[in-house]
Amino acid sequence: MARKRAKAPAARETVTTVVVMRLYVAGKAPNSVKAIANLEAICRRYLKDRYKLEIVDVCEHPQRALADGVFVTPSLSKLSPAPTSNVIGNLSDTDNLLAALGLPAGDLQ
Amino acid sequence: MRPEPAALSPSDIQAEAAFKDWVRRLVRGAAELQAFEGGQIDAVMDPESGNAILLPEAQAALQGTSRLVLNALDALPGEVCVLDSTGAVIITNRAWRAFVVAHAGAGLGVREGANFLEACRDAGAREHVQAEAVATGLHQVLAGGLELFRCDYVCYSPGGRCAFSLNIVGIARDGPVHAVVTRENVSERKRVDASRISGRTKAGRIAAVMQAGTTNRLLATLPAKEYEQLLGGLEPVQLTYGEVLYEPGEPIRHVYFPSDCLISLLTVVDGHRALEVGLVGREGMVGSRLAMGSTNSSVRALVQGTGRAMRMKSTRFLREFQRSPTLQRALFRFTDALMIQVTQTAACNRFHVVEERLARWLLMTRDRMLSSEFHLTHEFLADMLGVRRVGVTSAASALRRQKLIRYARGVITILDQRALEAAACSCYQRVQVMQLEAATHTA
Numbered sequence: 004m005a006r007k008r009a010k011a012p013a014a015r016e017t018v019t020t021v022v023v024m025r026l027y028v029a030g031k032a033p034n035s036v037k038a039i040a041n042l043e044a045i046c047r048r049y050l051k052d053r054y055k056l057e058i059v060d061v062c063e064h065p066q067r068a069l070a071d072g073v074f075v076t077p078s079l080s081k082l083s084p085a086p087t088s089n090v091i092g093n094l095s096d097t098d099n100l101l102a103a104l105g106l107p108a109g110d111l112q
Numbered sequence: 113m114r115p116e117p118a119a120l121s122p123s124d125i126q127a128e129a130a131f132k133d134w135v136r137r138l139v140r141g142a143a144e145l146q147a148f149e150g151g152q153i154d155a156v157m158d159p160e161s162g163n164a165i166l167l168p169e170a171q172a173a174l175q176g177t178s179r180l181v182l183n184a185l186d187a188l189p190g191e192v193c194v195l196d197s198t199g200a201v202i203i204t205n206r207a208w209r210a211f212v213v214a215h216a217g218a219g220l221g222v223r224e225g226a227n228f229l230e231a232c233r234d235a236g237a238r239e240h241v242q243a244e245a246v247a248t249g250l251h252q253v254l255a256g257g258l259e260l261f262r263c264d265y266v267c268y269s270p271g272g273r274c275a276f277s278l279n280i281v282g283i284a285r286d287g288p289v290h291a292v293v294t295r296e297n298v299s300e301r302k303r304v305d306a307s308r309i310s311g312r313t314k315a316g317r318i319a320a321v322m323q324a325g326t327t328n329r330l331l332a333t334l335p336a337k338e339y340e341q342l343l344g345g346l347e348p349v350q351l352t353y354g355e356v357l358y359e360p361g362e363p364i365r366h367v368y369f370p371s372d373c374l375i376s377l378l379t380v381v382d383g384h385r386a387l388e389v390g391l392v393g394r395e396g397m398v399g400s401r402l403a404m405g406s407t408n409s410s411v412r413a414l415v416q417g418t419g420r421a422m423r424m425k426s427t428r429f430l431r432e433f434q435r436s437p438t439l440q441r442a443l444f445r446f447t448d449a450l451m452i453q454v455t456q457t458a459a460c461n462r463f464h465v466v467e468e469r470l471a472r473w474l475l476m477t478r479d480r481m482l483s484s485e486f487h488l489t490h491e492f493l494a495d496m497l498g499v500r501r502v503g504v505t506s507a508a509s510a511l512r513r514q515k516l517i518r519y520a521r522g523v524i525t526i527l528d529q530r531a532l533e534a535a536a537c538s539c540y541q542r543v544q545v546m547q548l549e550a551a552t553h554t555a
Binding site for chain 1: 153
């Protein structure tokens with residue numbers, strides 16, 4: 004089943020940009036587990052609650068991956084804000100991940 | 113799915129190479145290829161079959177995880193088994209297997225490959241009611257109607273009487289629901305609890321007995337001096353739904369004074385069919401036949417509502433009975449009231465419709481349990497009323513439609529007692545009036 008993790012923006016912030024992402028994983032396979040852990044660590048550190056992440060398990064929902072044009076997992080799609088981007092692999096390359104999410108390295112917001 | 117790739121035979125190596133070539137053709141773009149070559153990919157999508165195909169490393173890791181999970185199950189002290197959607201046992205842990213060996217198939221000790229529901233159906237006469245309740249709970253979990261089913265039950269194995277606590281949890285994935293059954297032997301804990309209740313000292317024991325015993329009205333009618341005389345022989349016990357206290361023809365070893373539990377007296381016909389002929393709660397005792405000079409039970413005494421009771425060894429009870437005229441009078445009064453109930457029930461079972469009888473039975477249960485909510489299955493009620501299950505279901509539905517009761521997940525709740533009294537047959541009121549008259553005349 005696809006897990007949805009939605010974080011509501013903080014009440015005090017009036018103008019916020021929420022980063023919307025979808026991560027495709029293969030069950031509890033090692034790279035998939037690492038990818039989830041790496042992504043959540045980055046999100047907690049850089050985005051606080053300004054993100055929405057949906058995790059799709061391709062073992063259970065292969066048709067979703069095919070429909071979205073995803074051929075390998077783990078695979079992260081940043082859906083908004085524009086421009087969209089993709090990162091393949093276990094997301095251990097933090098700089099690459101930050102660049103794909105449009106976050107300058109070392110920028111703690 | 114691909115076959116296992118880790119083996120080293122030349123054909124496997126060839127297959128491995130062919131698979132990698134296939135993936136390289138499939139992946140698009142440098143990033144995907146780079147991640148694949150760097151070992152950061154778990155699965156690729158096969159556009160032809162529409163399935164996700166795990167890479168050899170991911171497969172091996174997941175198999176390792178599966179083994180680890182099985183080992184972890186074995187390390188648990190409690191008994192665990194996993195059932196598929198048909199109730200077949202597909203995984204058991206070490207503690208479960210040890211139980212199966214120790215109890216020789218009794219007490220729902222089901223082997224891997226056997227079916228748990230069938231084991232419930234084939235349970236012995238003494239465990240029949242409890243096994244039926246477990247089967248009903250399991251059916252509900254597997255049908256997705258219930259997330260967790262929990263019950264206590266007692267089993268009689270060659271090793272003696274054991275008390276268990278059983279949990280059944282549904283695992284709902286996209287496919288059919290599976291179930292995890294966990295069981296804990298609580299005999300020791302119950303024994304410790306009972307000894308804690310009874311206390312180590314005589315004074316503590318008597319205080320505990322007084323506390324638990326005064327809720328039994330038969331004991332409460334005794335003068336303080338008589339009651340104190342009995343205290344030394346009374347022992348608080350916890351009785352569990354479905355537990356059988358006596359079978360017809362078996363010797364009566366203890367008499368029971370219910371505090372907040374409920375006991376059904378059933379007459380067994382043709383060796384297997386049973387019909388309830390009497391209901392005993394806090395107003396009376398079970399085993400009063402001893403006082404009439406018989407040492408064996410004529411009925412099956414079945415615990416129908418879990419709760420506490422005081423019990424006394426038969427020999428001690430007979431001594432006390434012969435010694436105390438007050439106890440004799442109290443017992444005769446109760447036996448008379450029970451006779452009124454039994455004779456009225458006999459006529460009621462013959463002449464009144466199921467719906468009226470069900471309403472009467474629910475009211476009688478409520479009066480004795482002092483609760484408007486009780487755990488019951490339709491099968492159990494069918495046994496109590498001597499009708500087929502469909503008869504109970506339609507009668508219960510009729511009462512539910514009139515908003516007199518609520519029925520959900522094996523729990524019946526009386527919503528409107530007055531209206532239920534109106535829906536019951538005249539036997540309910542009649543027994544109450546006759547018992548009241550009898551009590552007034554003898555008092």
